[in-house]
Amino acid sequence: MKYLNYILIIIGAFVAMYAKTGTDQNQYILIGGIVVLMIGVYRVSRNIPSRNNDEDDNKPELD
Numbered sequence: 001m002k003y004l005n006y007i008l009i010i011i012g013a014f015v016a017m018y019a020k021t022g023t024d025q026n027q028y029i030l031i032g033g034i035v036v037l038m039i040g041v042y043r044v045s046r047n048i049p050s051r052n053n054d055e056d057d058n059k060p061e062l063d
Contacts, residue, residue: 002047004043005040005043005044006040006044007040008036008037008039008040008043009037009040009041009044010040011033011036011040012033012034012035012036012037012038012039012040013033013037014033015029015030015032015033015036016030016033016034016037017033018033019033
């Protein structure tokens with residue numbers, strides 16, 4: 001599954017760049033490439049833990 005995320009990012013970036021290079025730009029292909037790219041980035045970012053959770057665990061509680 002981890003490799004699927006990276007493949008989505010690469011495919012999305014390639015499609016977005018391909019759609020942008022031509023003089024006869026197809027907006028739907030560009031939007032589709034950006035959507036696939038963002039889905040890949042979102043799926044990767046879900047697995048990265050928040051740094052704020054670690055900082056909250058080390059703080060003393062004030063009751």
